[in-house]
Amino acid sequence: MLNVLRPVIARVMTPLGRVLAKHGVSPNVITAIGTAGTVAAALWFYPRGELVWGTLVITFFVFADMLDGVLARLTGSGSTWGAFLDSTLDRLGDAGIFSGLIIYFVLFDQFILAGVGLFCLVSGALVSYAKARAEGLGMTANVGIAERPERLLIVLVAVFVDGLGVPYLLAAALWALAAASAVTVGQRMINVYRQAVAHDAH
Numbered sequence: 758m759l760n761v762l763r764p765v766i767a768r769v770m771t772p773l774g775r776v777l778a779k780h781g782v783s784p785n786v787i788t789a790i791g792t793a794g795t796v797a798a799a800l801w802f803y804p805r806g807e808l809v810w811g812t813l814v815i816t817f818f819v820f821a822d823m824l825d826g827v828l829a830r831l832t833g834s835g836s837t838w839g840a841f842l843d844s845t846l847d848r849l850g851d852a853g854i855f856s857g858l859i860i861y862f863v864l865f866d867q868f869i870l871a872g873v874g875l876f877c878l879v880s881g882a883l884v885s886y887a888k889a890r891a892e893g894l895g896m897t898a899n900v901g902i903a904e905r906p907e908r909l910l911i912v913l914v915a916v917f918v919d920g921l922g923v924p925y926l927l928a929a930a931l932w933a934l935a936a937a938s939a940v941t942v943g944q945r946m947i948n949v950y951r952q953a954v955a956h957d958a959h
Contacts, residue, residue, distance in 0.1 A: 770820075774827040784825040784832070785839055791822030792846040796853030803857030804864055808920030812913050815854060819909060822850070844889070847905065851881055854912065873931045880938035881908055887945040896952040901941030908934060 777787070795818040802811025825843060829835035855878035862871035884901060891898035903911075915930030 770824050770827045771831070774824060774831045777824070777828055778831045782828065784829040784834060785842055787825040787828055788822060788839070788843050788846055791818045791825070792850045792853075794818035794821065795850040799853045799857030800860070801857075803854075803916075804860040806861065806865065808861075808916050810920075811857070812917040812920065816913060819850075819913075822847075844885075848882060848885060851905070851908075852878060854909075855881070858912075858916065870928055870931060873928075873935050876935045877908075877912070877931060877938060880935065880942055881905075883942045884908075884938055884945065887942060887949070891945070891949045891952075894949075894953075896949055896956075898945040898949050900948045901944045903934065903937035903941045908938065911937075 795815050798811055798814040798818065802808070802814065822843075825839070826835075829839060855874050859871050859874045859878070862868065862874060884903065885905065888898040911930050911934050915927045919927035
């Protein structure tokens with residue numbers, strides 16, 4: 758759903774992309790920096806209970822990660838390797854965010870939420886894997902109510918607001934995200950099943 762905002766974000770980031778392109782910065786370098794910053798911030802700030810600062814820093818690096826596509830378009834340097842690297846490091850970034858949260862929950866004796874966070878981490882990986890595997894088999898799986906942008910938005914907003922002292926929102930958001938991720942996995946499996954049955958029938 759949030760993919761409709763990508764053209765707007767791309768236009769906003771284009772001036773910065775031009776500056777980086779002028780200095781010969783590679784899109785793959787931006788991808789790596791964005792992921793490294795996201796993981797480092799999540800694992801440093803969240804376990805310490807610094808949810809607001811952690812989320813602000815992570816959000817900065819998430820937007821930086823979006824810059825790689827803008828830079829690739831401006832320089833014409835998009836590549837198969839770059840696409841693979843971006844998708845792979847996206848999974849690492851997601852794992853860093855949820856791992857930081859899980860550690861935070863464990864350290865602050867919120868074990869149920871730690872379990873919910875772990876479920877969100879695993880189900881989120883399955884959402885991405887289902888799509889990648891389907892495409893590897895020549896099918897599509899572009900369906901679902903909780904794709905990566907939605908999952909990131911939900912968790913980062915909820916963590917930020919929780920850090921400001923608003924109770925219960927983070928717990929509610931994680932439970933909702935867990936349910937939405939599970940539904941999305943189911944939607945993609947059903948979608949691919951129908952394609953596979955139709956293909957095998959011919």
